[in-house]
Amino acid sequence: METSPLDPSLPGVRLLQTWIREQSPISVEVIGAERVEGRLIWQDSEFLAIERSAGSRPTLVSRRQVCVIRSLG
Numbered sequence: 265m266e267t268s269p270l271d272p273s274l275p276g277v278r279l280l281q282t283w284i285r286e287q288s289p290i291s292v293e294v295i296g297a298e299r300v301e302g303r304l305i306w307q308d309s310e311f312l313a314i315e316r317s318a319g320s321r322p323t324l325v326s327r328r329q330v331c332v333i334r335s336l337g
Contacts, residue, residue: 289336
């Protein structure tokens with residue numbers, strides 16, 4: 265299974281990059297699982313890395329399982 269590269273011209277990708285730069289808190293609703301809240305620290309074509317509390321290891325969320333992403337800030 266080949267993944268497509270992250271396209272920075274897409275508005276959603278640019279918005280997530282803004283939230284990363286601004287260190288905005290977000291909420292991510294995942295299909296069939298709990299909601300994940302924290303700070304988005306990086307993204308790639310497959311995963312979002314969310315730091316749930318300061319200094320903790322990031323939680324990786326598969327983009328394929330995301331249904332809603334909201335800014336909490």
